[in-house]
Amino acid sequence: MLSQKSFMASLPSIAVTCTPKLDPDFRKHPASYSVPEKSPSISYQKNQSHTHLDGNSELRSLDFREALLLIKEGTEIESSYYIPLLQECIEKNSVSKAQIVHDHIMKTGTHEDLFIMTFLINVYAKCGTMDYARKVFDNLPRRNVVSWTTLMTGYVHNSQPELAIQVFQEMLEAGAYPTNYTLGTALNACSSLHSVRLGKQFHAYIIKYQIDFDTSVGNALCSFYSKFCNLGSAIKAFQRISEKNVISWTAVISACGDNGEAARGLKFFTEMLSKDVKPNEFTLTSILSLCCTTLCLGLGAQIHSLSSKLGYESYLPIKNSIMYLYLKCGWVREAQKLFDGMETVSLVTWNAMIAGHAQVMDFVEDDISAYESGCEALNIFLKLNQSRLKPDLFTFSSILTVCSRMVALEQGEQIHAQTIKTGFLTDVVVGTALINMYSKCGSIEKASKAFVEMDTRTMISWTSMITGFSQQGWSQQALQLFEDMRLAGVRPNQITFVGVLSACSQAGMVNEALSYFEMMQKEYKIKPVMDHFACLIDMFVRLGRLKEAFDFIGKMDFEPTEFIWSLLIAGCRSHGNLELGFYAAEQLLKLKPKDAETYVLLLNMYISAGRWKDTSRVRKMMKEEKLGKLQDWSWINIKEKVYSFKPNDKSHFHSADLYTSLENLLQQASSLGYESLETMELTDEDEEENTSSSTAYHSEKLAVAFGLLNTPNATPIRVIKSVFMCRDCHNFTKYISLLTDREIIIRDSKRLHKFVNGRCSCGDFSGLP
């Protein structure tokens, strides 16, 4: 590994020994690489193969050899004869073909030709065989800056940026001058090396020799700064380019996209069009990627038709982006159709499908559809594993997220094993996704182990672990970890503080919560958002300090959301402050909530207070807002099979046993002091089944009972529920955990609940209806 120091030491010497002028010949370099317009006769095969030889490689390789036979071995020939053949090697990614040509070149004496040999280096590099590329380079009769640069580029593309920098040094020592291309490649090496310092040195050098106006230098600078999240410098570098080409525009557009400024990227795109710069396939994919982050389906469709017009219709990255855009916008069927119709797919295609379904899980209205999307993602992952392609770090981070959202521990553990085998666990994003998988499945110890075993951690890794501790009710550990994070010099963000404040809230640590709230604003200059206030209000409500909670709402400099009022209402209900509760309910109704759960909360409050006028008013509003009934479903995953339950579900095998065991549990719990609260009407009125039965069971009770009957003793039970848990079920589940000595993990639409020994990790969240 090359140390940065050695390069820094050598920089001044370039400054002294190099003339400010660039190598006068470098500008000829790109032109001489293109195929001559009048190609020699043997090049006809290339075109032919494009039209109808697809899938007939045997015939093709015969032609390839015949082409070489046309030239007598030993006769010196022009390098341009080899170019089409070598280009074919690149297209086919064929090292063996390259070796045949290479052999021929040696025998005909063409190896004296520096141009053809440099091209050969390029071929081996593109095929991923840097050892061969290096050998060709080492045996070159002479070297020029182009051959040095080609070798460097090869190392950068093959993830060996340190060797690229080393070659740069060798080049300087050999007395060659860097060109704009060399410097561009060097900058790319710095990006891959994650070395801002080294890159800035190159920038200084570039400024010194006043070549920042150069197109390829400027392009490289733009993407270099973009990769280090310095969008301002990236844009500056772009603006200094005197002759901006498509690549410059594409670079600045993707810089905006990569740094979360999609709208700005789109502005550059319109500016580019107004200057009559024609977008190429790279530009179009960048724009489509912006559409994905901004969910601009309409623009995406326009770009789609534009790309067809420009002839990039069948270009795979564009197809992948369109498919991903469809998924992200919820057009699952259209995406699936596109996927099914693709004759060639890449790993990116699979990954986009999996990641897309993971996103669909996150935004679909009901958890039932979310669960189905998750199953679909797992199926796609299974199919990918059966294909010739192998999952990579992108696949693993997405699929682990799917497992965490599905609370699918068994699948998650298998994937964990796979990440170890394939070596992808060393990737920090995969590692972070693993932490989340374990913590969302209620295995906080394993999450913590995964965290400890990481080589490097990002801010998100720390945040995930802090949030994980907090969600499991391990407030002390969460706060301790936050202090460790600060000591490690990692800067927390908004989301980190959500975790910290929620930890304080659960532990009822009012003073700590308020001081962290202040620290966030004063020390880290982070503006509090709704989630931070929600944590604090939740804290006061839990403590029964409703007045303070209410006063805090007044301190916010924005309008309270549905969630804030819901917290207060649920709190007022459990602490018996009806007056404040009704007031909050009026405020909430003014907002015309869009969330069916909120209405059900209100409905139940009014029903239990006997306020029939208000009850019918709320029902009317629900109809006006076109909100359907809540569907109470629960799922449990046992031995990779999924069982789903509706309330009072009797459709399962041995369901009589299920109800008997629930009755038993109910009796035992009652003897320990459990009192059934009035059961919340989750599914709203008109359900005769509910009203006729004296003991109505919400779906999670059935799923838990099913789990108890069908898993060995002491096995944790993991259930997902489509709507929020009601207080009665929450309370009853505490007793079940105590009576059966089991861990019961229930993830509802709002939170994670882990019941152990009669207690829940949510610390009796105040938002329980």
Place this chain on the structure above:
DNA sequence: CTAGGGTTAG
């Protein structure tokens, strides 16, 4: 030299 796919939230 430029592109498509990944991790954190009440």
